[in-house]
Amino acid sequence: xxxxxxxxxxxxxxxxxxxxxxxxxxxxxxxxxxxxxxxxxxxxxxxxxxxxxxxxxxxxxxxxxxxxxxxxxxxxxxxxxxxxxxxxxxxxxxxxxxxxxxxxxxxxxxxxxxxxxxxxxxxxxxx
Amino acid sequence: xxxxxxxxxxxxxxxxxxxxxxxxxxxxxxxxxxxxxxxxxxxxxxxxxxxxxxxxxxxxxxxxxxxxxxxxxxxxxxxxxxxxxxxxxxxxxxxxxxxxxxxxxxxxxxxxxxxxxxxxxxxxxxxxxxxxxxxxxxxxxxxxxxxxx
Numbered sequence: 258x259x260x261x262x263x264x265x266x267x268x269x270x271x272x273x274x275x276x277x278x279x280x281x282x283x284x285x286x287x288x289x290x291x292x293x294x295x296x297x298x299x300x301x302x303x304x305x306x307x308x309x310x311x312x313x314x315x316x317x318x319x320x321x322x323x324x325x326x327x328x329x330x331x332x333x334x335x336x337x338x339x340x341x342x343x344x345x346x347x348x349x350x351x352x353x354x355x356x357x358x359x360x361x362x363x364x365x366x367x368x369x370x371x372x373x374x375x376x377x378x379x380x381x382x383x384x
Numbered sequence: 385x386x387x388x389x390x391x392x393x394x395x396x397x398x399x400x401x402x403x404x405x406x407x408x409x410x411x412x413x414x415x416x417x418x419x420x421x422x423x424x425x426x427x428x429x430x431x432x433x434x435x436x437x438x439x440x441x442x443x444x445x446x447x448x449x450x451x452x453x454x455x456x457x458x459x460x461x462x463x464x465x466x467x468x469x470x471x472x473x474x475x476x477x478x479x480x481x482x483x484x485x486x487x488x489x490x491x492x493x494x495x496x497x498x499x500x501x502x503x504x505x506x507x508x509x510x511x512x513x514x515x516x517x518x519x520x521x522x523x524x525x526x527x528x529x530x531x532x533x
Contacts, residue, residue: 283435296457298435298456298457298513299456299513300454300455300456300512300513300514301454301512301513301514302512302513303512323512324511324512324514326441326443326452327445329445330443330444330445330450331443331444331445332441332442332443333442333443333444333449334440334441334442334495335441336439336440336441337439337440337441337452337454339441362457363456363457363458363459363510363512363513364454364455364456364457364512364513364514365456365457365513
């Protein structure tokens with residue numbers, strides 16, 4: 258018997274078949290006049306482990322753990338989930354996707370999402 | 385004060401309670417108060433981690449203990465690591481933006497460590513927002529001989 262809900266597999270075809278469990282990272286968003294500043298907390302992720310994609314109005318940010326725990330280390334206390342991160346943000350404002358800037362430093366990804374010209378507040382001079 | 389005395393007078397290294405040689409002090413007290421105090425206004429509720437009580441992992445191999453603490457977005461100089469009476473404490477200040485104003489909140493995390501650490505040879509690294517503390521074990525294969533006078 259098949260279930261009623263169809264999983265969209267179109268995006269996963271061609272990717273590795275290992276089961277991927279993602280953690281939703283902590284993040285902060287601040288709206289400025291011309292842009293949004295997004296901070297995503299990615300402890301353990303370096304520059305090479307970050308992937309940002311904008312599809313339609315969904316911004317997807319993934320962060321892959323780059324520092325693996327050596328096999329010789331025996332765990333005594335485990336509180337952290339050493340899994341990869343994924344954050345999906347639904348954008349309700351048009352973003353100038355050609356000008357998205359990102360940098361990662363000390364495990365925090367900083368994204369600058371510039372608003373499209375059409376949605377920026379405009380002051381109209383009274384004549 | 386009394387704790388310090390007891391620590392110094394301790395002669396026997398207890399190997400019996402093997403369940404957890406590391407006691408997470410944060411879980412014994414304080415955490416519930418912090419959870420209450422720093423309520424959801426500061427944190428996305430869906431987010432499980434609270435960087436004001438940083439999560440810690442502890443590992444060991446033959447020669448070292450390793451503490452791994454997540455501290456994203458810190459400055460290396462802003463992290464304080466202290467070892468006193470076998471208690472490892474990591475503390476510092478963290479900046480948050482709340483209601484468009486930047487706030488600084490202090491965080492602290494303590495872990496009780498087992499005996500047998502060479503306290504003068506601890507190494508701390510901070511990479512990609514992860515603080516790793518490498519604590520060398522005392523070479524226990526060479527028991528100390530006590531001279532009879």
